Amino acid sequence: MKRRDFLTSGAGLGVAAMAGCTIPLPSVVPPPTTGEALVQPIGAPMRPIKSSMDRVTRTIVGLRPFRKPGPRLEAVKVGSKDVVHNYGHGGGGVSLSWGVAELAVALTKDSSSDRVAVLGSGAIGLSTAILLQRAGAQVTIYAKDFPPYTTSNVAGAMWHPVTLYENDQVSAETLSMLDLASRIAFNRFIRFANDPKYGVYWIRQYSLSAMPMSTILPYVGGDALYPGLVRNQSGGPFAFQYYDAYYTLMIDPDIYLRALVNDFLAAGGRMKEMTFESEGDLEKLPESSIVNCMGLGAGKVFGDETILPARGQLSFLLPQSDIDYGYAGSTDDYGLLYSFPRKTGILLGGSVDKGDWNLEPRADEIRRMVDGHAYLASKLKA
Numbered sequence: 001m002k003r004r005d006f007l008t009s010g011a012g013l014g015v016a017a018m019a020g021c022t023i024p025l026p027s028v029v030p031p032p033t034t035g036e037a038l039v040q041p042i043g044a045p046m047r048p049i050k051s052s053m054d055r056v057t058r059t060i061v062g063l064r065p066f067r068k069p070g071p072r073l074e075a076v077k078v079g080s081k082d083v084v085h086n087y088g089h090g091g092g093g094v095s096l097s098w099g100v101a102e103l104a105v106a107l108t109k110d111s112s113s114d115r116v117a118v119l120g121s122g123a124i125g126l127s128t129a130i131l132l133q134r135a136g137a138q139v140t141i142y143a144k145d146f147p148p149y150t151t152s153n154v155a156g157a158m159w160h161p162v163t164l165y166e167n168d169q170v171s172a173e174t175l176s177m178l179d180l181a182s183r184i185a186f187n188r189f190i191r192f193a194n195d196p197k198y199g200v201y202w203i204r205q206y207s208l209s210a211m212p213m214s215t216i217l218p219y220v221g222g223d224a225l226y227p228g229l230v231r232n233q234s235g236g237p238f239a240f241q242y243y244d245a246y247y248t249l250m251i252d253p254d255i256y257l258r259a260l261v262n263d264f265l266a267a268g269g270r271m272k273e274m275t276f277e278s279e280g281d282l283e284k285l286p287e288s289s290i291v292n293c294m295g296l297g298a299g300k301v302f303g304d305e306t307i308l309p310a311r312g313q314l315s316f317l318l319p320q321s322d323i324d325y326g327y328a329g330s331t332d333d334y335g336l337l338y339s340f341p342r343k344t345g346i347l348l349g350g351s352v353d354k355g356d357w358n359l360e361p362r363a364d365e366i367r368r369m370v371d372g373h374a375y376l377a378s379k380l381k382a
């Protein structure tokens, strides 16, 4: 399997491998030593999540901005304006945000001495705006919606850039940009770890498979970004045949984006509500230097037909303090399933529907996820 396969396959939240590593098998025995523990060893016992309809607190839907050739990071001239495009980050926009933001700032004309407009106020726009401020610019964010009403607020969000492009349409240049952006981003995110103000926490993460996992190529950005990584272990949790495991960061986007908005405003940033219909609307802005971070919305405004929605639906269960792990895997009966442990609730996910614009929650999807995750939890009890 090529790295691109790993990046774009839902169940491939972990692949590649280092043969020969053996760690103790997770099993359900006693609970972790304390629910307040920051993170347990990869091989420590796992408590089952309690997945049932009466524990569902809410269901939300978001449209990942999936661009077939991969995220667009490019400086262009649009009318009289200097525009840097920074959009189309698929299922990995929160993860990549600080990295692509830093690269976008480097492309921005007069970033340190002038007024700069940032279009969009999701994870990409906010991180870009904050880094422009740090470079010395006076920044105004223009957007149709602000947190908590952005797609970024719907993100999982586990730190691991996935679902980023179609394998046959991505260039080597974009792959290399994504590797660099991943390294920059992870090294910035790690500074937020376990700070309640930002809602970023360490978790242990399991990628599950019925088939052996690829052992050849590194994870995106390099294996060093996945501490504790073990690959292609046999006899995985939840009765899966194979698994990869590592530590990563869990980002609670409602907390995190609120903190970024506050940081941006505290540094003198301004926010203005504005909807752009076409690229001609950019001429209405007083700034001559613009960074476009409008995610899926950039498609219509700039006539980019390579971007499409990849719909995702998430349900949340009541929180459990004894769950410190996430997982992703596919089963024959329930399809793709993933779960992340937030402090505010247990997230249930498992849908990536390309081309589907429907923002209404689907009852059959809620049932599939609740039943599917309950099934997996029951396997821990065995």
Ligand SMILES: Cc1cc2nc3c(=O)[nH]c(=O)nc-3n(C[C@H](O)[C@H](O)[C@H](O)COP(=O)(O)OP(=O)(O)OC[C@H]3O[C@@H](n4cnc5c(N)ncnc54)[C@H](O)[C@@H]3O)c2cc1C
Pocket: 061, 062, 063, 064, 065, 087, 088, 089, 090, 091, 092, 093, 094, 095, 096, 119, 120, 121, 122, 123, 124, 125, 142, 143, 144, 145, 146, 150, 151, 152, 153, 154, 155, 156, 157, 158, 159, 160, 161, 274, 275, 276, 277, 293, 294, 295, 296, 297, 298, 301, 311, 312, 313, 314, 349
């Ligand atoms: C279910 C689900 C799970 C996900 N899980 C993860 C995960 O675990 N990890 C991860 O890294 N990522 C995850 N993602 C992906 C992540 O959410 C996106 O990649 C990311 O939010 C993109 O950020 P953005 O700032 O580009 O877009 P957005 O958050 O959509 O922000 C776009 C901004 O542009 C504005 N805008 C758009 N159009 C216009 C217009 N015409 N005029 C004016 N303003 C406009 C919007 O109002 C908004 O302010 C997930 C997404 C979903 C839906």
